[in-house]
Amino acid sequence: MAVGNFANCLNVTLAYEGGWAEHPKDPGGATMKGVTLATFRRWKPGATKTDLRNISTETLQKIYRADYWEPVKGDTLARGVDLATFDYGVNSGPATARKQLLKVLGGTDAETVKRLCKARLSSYQSFKTWITFGKGWTVRVTAVEAKGVAWSLVADAPVDAPTPSPAEALKAEGIKAASTAKIQGNGGYASAGGAGGGVATPTHADNLDQLATWLLAGIVVGAIALAVYLLWRSHINKKRAEAYRAEAAIVESGAA
Incomplete structure (x- = not known):
């Protein structure tokens, strides 16, 4: 305790x-x-x-x-x-x-x-x-x-040579967070790009019934929402990666 x-x-x-x-x-x-x-x-x-x-x-x-x-x-x-x-x-x-x-x-x-x-x-x-x-x-x-x-x-941490050590475990968390941030960031930009490219122009919409138009609009809105969410999570995980790297250094220095 x-x-x-x-x-x-x-x-x-x-x-x-x-x-x-x-x-x-x-x-x-x-x-x-x-x-x-x-x-x-x-x-x-x-x-x-x-x-x-x-x-x-x-x-x-x-x-x-x-x-x-x-x-x-x-x-x-x-x-x-x-x-x-x-x-x-x-x-x-x-x-x-x-x-x-x-x-x-x-x-x-x-x-x-x-x-x-x-x-x-x-x-x-x-x-x-x-x-x-x-x-x-x-x-x-x-x-x-x-x-x-x-x-x-x-x-x-156990006294008898823990594996991994706290510092190693923190570094691993930082690497995992950085990798996740990269994937989420790429996914966010891809979703945003896909949403932008999928918007129907008035010319295309002329041949769609109203229901199809609403469905398309829903897909676009959903893609944009997903992109925003992924980019937000990417930012958070970047900060997590930075924080874990900093804590790993502190633990290695013996100041923790």
Whole structure:
């Protein structure tokens, strides 16, 4: 179990939460290191934005532990799974993270981490703010996935010369993700090209009945939707490949 891993998980999360933010499209409003003004006022009634900007490290840790770590039962989760669940909870609420974890739980800890992060990112795509924050979310979730898998592999690795080693396993994940990204990218461009080439011109349509025209339109729309999906998945897997390569290097250096 990963008892005492709160500090490590919080450090990873804070690296993505950044400092002060007050984006007009962010429903959370004014935020400092991931803590919204509304949340801060539950701890410090009547607090101002200036107070939030100057939040102390002690208060920050108390908030994250009480509002996110404890609700997702972080101390009961395996190393790596705790990070993926905690970071998800910070973004989407601990109840959502915990519920999704229970849905994907199973197999090795590394497999659970991968399934949870995939489910998390898939749900984010449906958000209205995806266009604004999608790229940042993709970088964050894929990095958390790779870090969580790395922690899981290191924690579960046997002492007597594991084969493959955690670093080798991470490199293999990176290669697999890069290969998948290439296939999806090629498939996306092919689908888009096929859709564009299959659109009937008015001259052709003159000889088609209305039903056939509707069917053709449906095929074109479906091909375009497939192309968009494949290209999106290709982008995600490219980021996963980058993240896994980075984590493999960290593990090899002994810093994991």
